[in-house]
Amino acid sequence: MFAPVAFLWLIASGALVSSEYVYEGLSNSFEPDWWQSSIIYQIYVRSFKDSDGDGIGDLNGITEKVPYFKSINVEAVWLSPIFLSPQNDFGYDISDYKEIDPLYGTMEDFERMRDEFHKHGIKILLDFVPNHTSDEHEWFQKSIQKIAPFTEYYVWKDPIIDQYGNRTPPNNWLGVFNSGSAWEWNEIRQQYYLHQFQVKQPDLNYRNPSVGEEIKNTLLYWLGRGVDGFRFDAVNYMYEREDLADEPKSNKVGYLDTDYDSLTHTSTLDQPETYVMVQEWRKLLDSYRTREKKTKFMMVECYSPFDKTLLYYGNRTTPGAHFPFNFMFIGMFNQQSNAEMVHSLVKQWLTSMPKGMWPNWVLGNHDNTRMATRTNPMLVDGLHMIQMLLPGTSVTYYGDELGMIDTNVRWDQTVDPAGLNVGPYRFQKFSRDPARTPFPWDGSYNAGFSNSSSLWLPLNSDYWRKNMENESKIKSNLRTYRQLSQLRQSPTFIKGDLHLYTLSHWVFGFSRSFYDHPTYFIVVNLGSEMETVDLLKARDTLPLFLKVKVSSINSGYVTGNILRTQNITLRPKAAVVLTTARINEDSI
Numbered sequence: 001m002f003a004p005v006a007f008l009w010l011i012a013s014g015a016l017v018s019s020e021y022v023y024e025g026l027s028n029s030f031e032p033d034w035w036q037s038s039i040i041y042q043i044y045v046r047s048f049k050d051s052d053g054d055g056i057g058d059l060n061g062i063t064e065k066v067p068y069f070k071s072i073n074v075e076a077v078w079l080s081p082i083f084l085s086p087q088n089d090f091g092y093d094i095s096d097y098k099e100i101d102p103l104y105g106t107m108e109d110f111e112r113m114r115d116e117f118h119k120h121g122i123k124i125l126l127d128f129v130p131n132h133t134s135d136e137h138e139w140f141q142k143s144i145q146k147i148a149p150f151t152e153y154y155v156w157k158d159p160i161i162d163q164y165g166n167r168t169p170p171n172n173w174l175g176v177f178n179s180g181s182a183w184e185w186n187e188i189r190q191q192y193y194l195h196q197f198q199v200k201q202p203d204l205n206y207r208n209p210s211v212g213e214e215i216k217n218t219l220l221y222w223l224g225r226g227v228d229g230f231r232f233d234a235v236n237y238m239y240e241r242e243d244l245a246d247e248p249k250s251n252k253v254g255y256l257d258t259d260y261d262s263l264t265h266t267s268t269l270d271q272p273e274t275y276v277m278v279q280e281w282r283k284l285l286d287s288y289r290t291r292e293k294k295t296k297f298m299m300v301e302c303y304s305p306f307d308k309t310l311l312y313y314g315n316r317t318t319p320g321a322h323f324p325f326n327f328m329f330i331g332m333f334n335q336q337s338n339a340e341m342v343h344s345l346v347k348q349w350l351t352s353m354p355k356g357m358w359p360n361w362v363l364g365n366h367d368n369t370r371m372a373t374r375t376n377p378m379l380v381d382g383l384h385m386i387q388m389l390l391p392g393t394s395v396t397y398y399g400d401e402l403g404m405i406d407t408n409v410r411w412d413q414t415v416d417p418a419g420l421n422v423g424p425y426r427f428q429k430f431s432r433d434p435a436r437t438p439f440p441w442d443g444s445y446n447a448g449f450s451n452s453s454s455l456w457l458p459l460n461s462d463y464w465r466k467n468m469e470n471e472s473k474i475k476s477n478l479r480t481y482r483q484l485s486q487l488r489q490s491p492t493f494i495k496g497d498l499h500l501y502t503l504s505h506w507v508f509g510f511s512r513s514f515y516d517h518p519t520y521f522i523v524v525n526l527g528s529e530m531e532t533v534d535l536l537k538a539r540d541t542l543p544l545f546l547k548v549k550v551s552s553i554n555s556g557y558v559t560g561n562i563l564r565t566q567n568i569t570l571r572p573k574a575a576v577v578l579t580t581a582r583i584n585e586d587s588i
Contacts (some may be wrong), residue, residue, distance in 0.1 A: 229297030359392030382575030
């Protein structure tokens, strides 16, 4: 799939220009699987559309919006957890994997939604939480009582008794959310149980083979219900070292000794057995594909070091996930990032993946500050050009297509446990609520999200102007997204070669070429000054003039403009997609 990397360094107008050929296109006969050519759209169910007036989004609300998904060329939707849950962590604390939570609807509502999506050629992906359950799950309640076969379904350990007779946890492991020990004492069982997240989210014990079988049976249950695949949450937490070794200090600045990031997690993350379990799930899904003749898809979440993240791909002999999420643009890209850094980020993933695997690009999700807030609202179109026109699958977080920014959620409105657990003076650093607020459909009451007088989280105060209906009428982030979502269906973007260019310190570019199809050149000004670049200095085979195919809202250009290749001027944060197609040609 990949050609040897070739470098070309040139001096142009006093700036160092680099050109690299990093990705060899696929054969003309290659037919992508559905997940390879798709836009996967993440829906945070509570915040998408409320159909019953309780202020919380639901399945019937999502079903209403199938025409919207078609309008932005979404081919698969990924739903945040919809299983029965006490909702202490908004569905990531599951009390029954095989029931729909009444907040979101019924099994009949789910089946109606599934059928409507499938009727329109859209796949359904469920968010699956394998690391832990709710403490209200029947398994945990019976495990407390040591009722077979559930006795060792969770990670139970005896206390350490110090010289004064005091009981302490078995080691120094810390919880992600609770700002303190990852161990909780249970009086009935007289042991500690592990909870790497909330106290009410006990960790499953995958060293007990019965647990693995329970999870596989659950996956088969939902495959039988017609789902097309899964996103696996927090897979890198699933196994811990059996010897319970303490974790060393991280020495990170700005964290208390009780904060999760004060330790380096050598004993609780990315253990070798975790990769084996992911491979077993893939084998299960592939065997189901054999019967159904349609790929059942899996993607995994892991905020792990780069080398450990790539291991979740597996290899051609023993495949793991179809892909682990590529969080490089979430974790490393910010307002200080220049063209050379973006060039390096893209190249690193594409050239480091195991042979034969497929890339993906993620700009936002429910656990992070929104893309437009983290970077710059004026850069949204440029980042979408990068995400959607590079080789690979694009994963969009709901609302990012509108350029939504974080909502100001006050302490008295905060509901996220990650924020509540650290208190009113530190909640803004940890709370994920600002990136989870309701989708603005229009400028009417509650932005068309709900007719309730009380919403589970507040709307962004700019909903009256920044909403789906309004952005559909004007040059906007949504209109640019729609253009890009159509353009990426071209064989050039599914199968074509990739060259990367650092055109100046702040201007990043890349080109896609495929046989006799038009070549496209994407140019993004990441900086805060106007820049003029000469594309012939980077690729001398380009014609003297290029046509604007897609332009960012702040570019000053419109589709069809003709630009001189040696003189491409970009405003700060502006971006364009240029094509070699004939001036009067109107093809994708």
